[in-house]
Amino acid sequence: MLCNIQVTVNGRSYASAVEPRLLLVHYLRDVLGLTGTHIGCDTSQCGACTVLLNGKAVKSCTVFAVQADGGIILTVEGLAKDGKLHPVQEGFWEEHGLQCGFCTPGMIMASYALLQRNPNPTEAEIRHALEGNLCRCTGYQNIVRAVQWASRQMAETQPTPAPRRRAGRRSR
């Protein structure tokens, strides 16, 4: 049995017929070819698959594609605008927040979600907010710095925090 779903991913709308058991992460990767979202585990622990669904960070390995029907999804591929990196991406680059890069899309999306709700987090808040994301390469110190870098950068470019709350829904 196939189910029809319609989703908006990175501002583009897609209609697909999918098996009810198809995981969102497999839908994004195998059906839409958006392979920036990764799979690092099978128990919902690693966060490599993190995307934003209707403005909230979710582990896309723990959501069925059918549950996302009608939803708006933002993946790492949709963060940069007109060839300009999002400050969170830039932060990871500036602060050497990645090595192998496998955890990075999930880390970036989780950090993005964190900064939406808390534009100026402390180190402890960053570490706590990213508890659901594992990185085996960096020891996390530079990931923390990357988020702090982005937080500073975003404060400079977008002084009022209010509209950012809905940024996850703003799709292109």
Next chain:
Amino acid sequence: MVISKLVGARIKRKEDPRLITGGGTYTDDVRLPGMLYMAVLRSPHAHARIKRIDLGKALSHPGVVAALTGEEVKQVCDPIPALGPIEGMKLALRPPLAVGKVTHVGEGVVALVAESRYQARDALDLVEVEYEPLPANVDPERAMRRGAPVIHEHLKTNLAYSIKQSVGDVEGAFQRAAGTVKARLVEQRLIPLAMECRAVVAHYEPGPGTLTIWNTTQNPHVLRGFLASMLHLPENRIRVIAPDVGGGFGSKIDTYPEEALAALFSIRLGRPVKWAEERMENFQATIHGRGQLQEIEVAYDQDGGITALRVRIWADLGAYCQTFTHAIPTLTLTMLNGPYKIPNLAWELYGVYTNKTPTDAYRGAGRPEATYLLERALDLVAHRLGRDPTEVRRRNFIPKDAFPYKTAVGTVYDSGDYEGALDKVLRLANYTALRREQQERLQRGDRKLLGIGLSTFVEICGFAPNMPDNATVRVEPTGSVTVFTGTSPHGQGEETAFAQIVAEELGVPMEDITVVHGDTLTTPQGYGTLGSRTLPVGGTAVYQAAKTVKEKAVQLAAHLLKVTPDKVSYEGGRFFVEDIPDRKVSWKEVAEKAYSPPPELPADFEPGLLATVYFKPSNFTFPFGAHIAVVEVDRETGDVQVVNYFAVDDCGHRINPLLVEGQLHGGIAQGIAQDLYEEVVYDQNGQLLTNSLMNYAVPNPAMLPSYTLEASVTPTPVNPLGAKGVGELGTIGATPAVVNAVADALKPLGVDPAQVQMACTPERVWRLIQQAQRRRR
């Protein structure tokens, strides 16, 4: 950007733009038309005979195309080779699928392919296998005793090899000793856990008869050679590509069954085949790290000088020798002296097969095991003598003017300044103030005890004199440069570091340099990225190839400028005649002329502007350092937190400190992970109890501290870069530091430091506290 100085520029990575935008290509991202998906049925038993396999139902499941059993694979594919077997050892090679018997939980029994991932997975449930369970070997010490169930019957024993040797007068030293200490230490098994699990795509094209393999490998050339011999294919018809690889930490050095199985299906069916490991498979089917039981005995004089060391090691090899399984524990022996002048040593090493996943290289690979036992030993001596651990270390260090230094075990160290590193880290940590705070907490009776742990260490890196590596530096006709390397970075950032070396040497902007790696079609035979070798060996080859190219460019420029080469200077992308700066020719012009030589060039001028160079180091390199871990131990709950971590590391010259620090952060994190959190647990039947991220505690961001680093720089004479390699340094230093800190914190409660074992989980620490208190009552 043109860098003005090769050493020391903190340059942002060239590889990042693709990785932060989702534009990387990892193996599981490769999609080919008509691709099939492979799944592997794995043994639920640690040790069992396979009585019957029925593929009927699985094969008739929708989408399933073919299936293979071990017996079928055996006809067409040899077992995975092991590199450099130890003389006289009993070698158990891993067949791609189990034949007749399974020897560990997770061993592959049946492989099948289907039109989709989900169909392949569904079909696994329909394969029927009947097993006759056998008693399992879990403990290596017992597995080598008479009467233990033999895993590989043709070998007649589970003892793969034993090594027994001594240097100096060990017996005499023990008789004359002022005191001796003993300990039994456990180096628990670990899961390497690269965030990207393993994956392979095999694509056989019957027309040209070529097999292309995309794989999560650290050394594509070695994999190509292994596959050629296993599958009986000519090596030059196999192309192995390591695209972006999501970490390895040693676990992706090995050749695994799935590479051969996917290739077999692809050859048979003429369609591309993909396999992507799941995390729970990764726990069972990818090698484990460490796995040693160590008995140590130390003799010392009244000043804390170590006069002799006796070591007995049982290495838990697991069920097979896979690639380097057998060799890793021997590296522990190579480094038994550490940074100390211990004159008399005796060692016994038993490599033992058990009914578990094979062990192999995991970050540090044999050297953290050596550092760990030594650093624990030095602290035990200090404890016995009532001295500060720094004092005992100073008493035993190899002095900095003694290099090159041949240790008693026979390893020749290149360069070092161990006491210098110790001094530096003591200042960095403000050691005296820490000790003061520790005392104050005790006097106040604080619930949280402070522990200060030291580790001073040296490691063997830059693998190896018998593993040369190569680079091709090719200047294109427009002047941009392509660099090809036989190393295969997977997170280390060599696209950046190598570009820096070339930019410095050729004066070409970083953005005009592209580094190509991980493809056997485009790069000459290399040994990949492992053993902290990429920069000291591969980087040196890059440097030398760039130098050769530069010399040729100068020659060509001299011809064009009609002067002798010694009159030519080069700066800012221009060759010019000294004293006549107007007589000049640009880098781009020289590059272009190299490929379309004008008539005025001498007839014997060979066109082209490129060089391929192999570098064979004369020795390994020996990076070193000194670490201080500061922990808080909750005396009520046994919980341990690392509150501060100070590290002074010396990897010689740092080409890019940003990358070096990144390696150290990650390395230290993995050391702390072994100290406090991670531990593979098997039950007595050989069932893997820690089989997923649900029950194996890989530290998340909230479980680790920030690290305070400082560099010490003692260049190596072994290569012209003076760089020693840094990939494993952090892990090697951190492993003993944190445990020594925990033992240090617990001493005032009466806990015998020799009793502290990894992983220092709250339960284990709490039990130690309880036992000590019971004894005191």
